[in-house]
Amino acid sequence: MVRYKYTPEALAAAAAAARNITEVMRLLGVRVSGGSHAHISRQLKRFGIDTSHFTRQAHNKGLRGERRTTSAQLLVVLPDGSCRTPGVRALCVSAQGSAKT
Secondary structure, eight states: OOOOSSOHHHHHHHHHHOSSHHHHHHHHTOOOOHHHHHHHHHHHHHHTOOOTTOOOOOTTTTOOOOOSSOHHHHOOOOOTTOOSOTTOOOOOGGGTTTOOO
């Protein structure tokens, strides 16, 4: 007897309520990762569960992530002649092992 972690009925119910495989995974309580995504996809195909209503789109493709800091916060004007990045301490190679940070 072959044992499946998810019964065909549970997969079919989750697939019917979801718009994509990631939602199926969330409804089943599966951690969203590439391996789990591939496994659920194979199981849906193996059991012949209808996925024609899935949207099949990459929701974040081509979109930029939300920026946490503004450009003004990132850009710092250094005094003339300065070659050091603010807030960064540089240690020579021989001092790195003994320096307390």
